[in-house]
Amino acid sequence: MATRKLSITVDTGILDALHRQEGEDLNFSAIVNDALSARIKRHNLIALLDEMDREAPITSEGLAAGEALWQRTASSSTPGR
Numbered sequence: 001m002a003t004r005k006l007s008i009t010v011d012t013g014i015l016d017a018l019h020r021q022e023g024e025d026l027n028f029s030a031i032v033n034d035a036l037s038a039r040i041k042r043h044n045l046i047a048l049l050d051e052m053d054r055e056a057p058i059t060s061e062g063l064a065a066g067e068a069l070w071q072r073t074a075s076s077s078t079p080g081r
Contacts, residue, residue: 008032 018026058066 018031022031
């Protein structure tokens, strides 16, 4: 895969927190690549969901059923650590 060098500015607090979590020998390029890839995937998913909603909008009954399912799922989930 072709690469391109960039110069970026990062908030000091964010960079300090990253170093605390990942250590001083972190692969910053890999972290930025992962973040940019996740952002693109999230954008594409939102676009797909918008397209699906335009083609077949959810009914109020479907929305209510989805919310009820979400509540049942959320209430039965194991609490986070």
